[in-house]
Amino acid sequence: MNTITGCPFHAAGAVDAASTAAESFKPYYRPELHAALEQQRRHEPVFWSEEIGYWVLTRYEDVYAVLHDGQRFSARNTSLPVTPMHPDALAILKEGGYAPTGAHSSLDGDVHRRIRGVTGQVLNLRDFIKLEPHIRSLVAEAMDRIDGKDDVDLLRDVNYELPARVVFKLLGIPEADIPHVKKWAGMRSVIDFSPSTYEQQIVGAKNMVAYWQYCSAMVHDRLKNPRDDFTSRILAIRNGDDSVMSLGEATNHTFGVAFAGHETTTNQLTNTFRTLLQNPDQWQALCADPSLAANTVEEGMRYAGAVIGWRRTALEDVEFRGVKIPAGARIMLSFASANRDEDVFENPHRFDIRRKNARKQLTFGNGVHFCLGAPLARLEMKIVFEEFAKRFPKMKLAQPDEARHMHTFVFRAPSALPVVLQ
Structure with a gap:
């Protein structure tokens, strides 16, 4: 039985060489993360991160x-x-009426099953497929807007707005409101998934309140003026019955879908495009055969997933590979590492859009919390890669490629993607 010191939950025990290596492990995203994870995977696959x-x-x-x-x-x-x-930020949230009931991803047991039973009737492949003509129109519009330019920031000029315009159509959010909602929603990443300063928390709290109030107003409007959108449909399923879903929960999940439905897709599109262009043979393979786009989506999520880690709490004492983890301990599931596990993926550090088992990637999660929006994200990204491969086969990375990323151990979130189109 292995025991490791240095954690408030640890029993007394010897510290071996592998544990010493874990002490220097840096969990926040950086290009060197995968090499560090490989060493941990091989020598100490279960470890405590003090940081x-x-x-x-x-x-x-x-x-x-x-x-x-x-x-x-x-x-x-x-x-x-x-x-x-900080108490000042909490006061802003409270005074603004911010009252979250828990995101899909953080609900357990019966509550999760009840909420997912409602939202799953709206967020499903059948309904997402109906959006395909709209998505193709948006992609064509985005390509027309950048065509003829020499240098383009693909994140700023295409990937930032396109997924938002898709999910906001699903939600019935007017085009004119998109910049505001995108800004408000983006602050949640800073608050929830990155170390934040006092100033960031104050700004973030104000934005989250504005966002919450916007969603609350939408719920109350749809009660009186139902439409064919997400909020109207979950309210129709609710049919006035709080035991199905309360109005607070309706606001909460309108709030959650507007965030989850575009931030991750924006990051994943950017990560996969960068990886394709870093591997010109793979970009040319896609350009020669756009039918590879669907598997490109999967391999991009495996190799350069936008979600690099997800969190859980142990409800009882558990043990993995001889390491005891006590009840109450917090656990980080390293998707970035699992997606390059040598036991599952042959030659895992090679980016291969023809990889046969790429769909085994865990970036969307798995089990009962598997991402409800996964079919929509897959459809969006497939269309983008198909159309860009046809229109811009000579596209390449602008040099030097000095990519910066958000300081977080949950996401791989880049700040830019400069490319040369011709």
Whole structure:
């Protein structure tokens, strides 16, 4: 039985060489993260990260097992702010009426099943497919807007807005409101998934209140003036019955969908485009055969996933690979590591859009919390890669490529993607 010191939950025990390596492990995203995770995966696949205060699981088998075990592991901390909220920020949220009931990803048991039973009737492949003509129109519009330019920031000029315009159509948010809602929603990433300063928390709290009030107003408007959109449809399913879904929950999940439905897709599009252009043979393979676009989506999520880690809480004492993790401990599921596990993916550090088992990637999660918006994200990205491969086969990365990323151990979120189109 291995025991490791240095954690408030640890029993006394010897510190071995692998534990010393874990002490220097940096969990926040950086280009060197995958090499560090490979060393941990090989030599100490379960370890304590002092920097973030989490046990980290790096092997695919272990991560997959936790995602499928709602009895021993709770999802309640998936959106827990990395830096505890300052009382001043909490006061802003309270005074603004911000009253979250929990995101899909952080609900457990019967509550999760009840909420997902409602939202899953609206967020499903059948309904997403109806959006395909709209998505293709948006992609064509975006390509027309940049065509003829020499240098383009693909993140700023295409990827930032396009996924938002798709999900906001689903939500019935007017085009004129998109810049405001995108700004408000973006501050949640800073609050929940990155160490935040006092100033960031104050600004973030104000934006989250504005966003919450916008969603609350939408719910009350749809009660009186129902439309064919997400909020109207969940209210129709609710049919005035709080035991199905309360009005607060309706606001909460309108709020959540408007965030989750575009931020991750924006980041994933950018990560995959960068990886394609860093591997010109793969970009040319896609340009020669755009039917590879669907598998390109999967391989991009495996190799350069926008979600690099997800969180759980142990509800009882558990053990992985001889390491005891006590009840109450916080656990980080390293998707970035699991997606490059040598036991599952042959030659995992090679980006290969023809990889046969790329769809085994865990970036969308798995089990009962599997991302409800995954079919829509897959459809959007497939269309984007198909159309860009046809229109811009000579596209390449602008040099030097000095990509910067958000300081977070949850997302791989780049700040720019400069490219040369011709």
